[in-house]
Amino acid sequence: MLPMLLTRRQIISPLTALAALGAGSGAYGIGIEPLYRLHVQRYALSPANWTPGLKLRILALSDIHASEPYMSAARLRDIVTLANAQNADMIVLLGDYVVGSGAHYRQVPVKEWAAELANLKAPLGVFGILGNHDWWQYGDRQKSADEVSGALRSAGITVLHNTSLKLQKSGAPFWLAGLGDQLAFMNPVTHQGKGSDDLPGTLAQITDDAPVVLLAHEPDIFVKVPPRVSLTLSGHTHGGQIRIMGWSPIIPSRYGNRFAYGHVQEGGRDLIVTGGLGVSRIPVRIGVPPEIMLVDLG
Numbered sequence: 001m002l003p004m005l006l007t008r009r010q011i012i013s014p015l016t017a018l019a020a021l022g023a024g025s026g027a028y029g030i031g032i033e034p035l036y037r038l039h040v041q042r043y044a045l046s047p048a049n050w051t052p053g054l055k056l057r058i059l060a061l062s063d064i065h066a067s068e069p070y071m072s073a074a075r076l077r078d079i080v081t082l083a084n085a086q087n088a089d090m091i092v093l094l095g096d097y098v099v100g101s102g103a104h105y106r107q108v109p110v111k112e113w114a115a116e117l118a119n120l121k122a123p124l125g126v127f128g129i130l131g132n133h134d135w136w137q138y139g140d141r142q143k144s145a146d147e148v149s150g151a152l153r154s155a156g157i158t159v160l161h162n163t164s165l166k167l168q169k170s171g172a173p174f175w176l177a178g179l180g181d182q183l184a185f186m187n188p189v190t191h192q193g194k195g196s197d198d199l200p201g202t203l204a205q206i207t208d209d210a211p212v213v214l215l216a217h218e219p220d221i222f223v224k225v226p227p228r229v230s231l232t233l234s235g236h237t238h239g240g241q242i243r244i245m246g247w248s249p250i251i252p253s254r255y256g257n258r259f260a261y262g263h264v265q266e267g268g269r270d271l272i273v274t275g276g277l278g279v280s281r282i283p284v285r286i287g288v289p290p291e292i293m294l295v296d297l298g
Contacts (some may be wrong), residue, residue: 029242029286037278037289038079040086043263044296047230047270050211054172055298058213059086059122062094062235062293063131063276066108071099071278073108076116079277079292081270084118087296089169090124093117093157093234095131095181095217097148100280110151112251118155123169127158127176131217131236132183133280135196141185145196160215162198164205173210177202177229182218199224219259222271231297232271237261239275248288261288 061083065071083091097117099107109146120126126148130145137144142274147193167176179197186193199221206212211230216222219234239261240248251260258264263270274293 013029013101014298015174025047029284033285033289037285038082039171039291040082040294041192041274041291042253042294042296043272046271046298047211048227049209050231050298051172051174052160053298054117054169054174054211055089055237056090056169057086058233058295058297059083059088059091059231060094060235060293060295061091061277062217062274063096063238063278063280064113065099065133065280066113066276067099067278068106068108070283071108073112076108076113077119080119083292084090084122085174086292088122088294090167091126091150092124092176092215093126093128094233094274094276095129095214096235096276096278096280097114097131098133098137098144099278100133100136102170104149110147114151114155117157120157125157125158126156127160127165127178127215128152129160129178129215129217130181130184132181132186132188135181135184136188145184161196162202164202164212166207166210172268173208175206175210175212177206177212177214179214179216179221182216182221197221203228218253219264219271219273220253220255220267222259222264223255224270225269225271227267227269229269231295232269233293233295234259234271234273235276237273237275238278238280238285239273241279241282241285241288243275 134148164177182195184196214232218236240244274287277290
């Protein structure tokens with residue numbers, strides 16, 4: 001006997017359900033997750049070359065992309081309040097304070113978002129690096145970077161550009177290294193150009209065996225980071241902004257999902273990539289809500 005032919009209603013009903021599901025997911029991804037969800041993503045680890053007994057809590061914020069409606073000054077104020085409540089020893093900012101193309105109807109002026117970040121407080125200080133969009137804001141890349149760096153410094157934030165600083169917690173020393181952006185002078189369309197990063201020069205400033213935490217906006221540099229560095233912290237990817245069962249369809253990395261999000265261990269080295277806070281280009285987040293990252297070391 002031939003199988004029964006499907007009726008028009010039997011065909012249309014599943015298609016209608018799929019369309020409704022797609023519309024619902026789109027509405028959630030555009031209007032709810034990026035605007036109203038926020039969580040603290042926690043990690044705890046004792047990386048290689050870490051001083052025994054040294055306990056250090058680092059809070060990281062990344063990819064703010066200050067713009068309305070997704071990252072207004074008021075929302076950033078709430079994020080700063082929540083960040084300060086985490087009792088971190090130090091706060092690090094991993095770049096991309098300004099908004100990229102698309103995904104907004106009003107860019108929050110530099111002075112406005114910097115005034116909110118000025119309220120960040122931590123015993124060991126607040127430190128920041130620049131991201132690619134902080135260089136790409138204007139046609140004059142250096143002018144853009146100088147404006148963002150100046151705003152951060154005016155807010156009391158120490159800006160690290162291929163710089164290593166020696167700090168200490170409870171008498172135990174460690175190094176904080178901040179890398180220049182790897183895409184600073186790259187053409188975002190042709191992908192031709194170079195970065196402002198100098199990993200060898202940054203690490204050459206380290207003069208003893210104390211552990212090293214490296215800040216690098218893009219995680220791709222991790223393939224070149226030596227085992228001497230205990231931990232690398234990065235942003236840039238936004239976790240893909242769409243993440244389904246640990247996989248993202250689009251990642252702004254030459255390594256795809258390898259460094260898309262979370263804790264990555266390779267060759268005895270540790271990298272943690274935060275999903276960040278804002279949106280860029282496409283105003284959507286599904287499965288990777290805005291986050292404050294909290295890392296407990298030791």
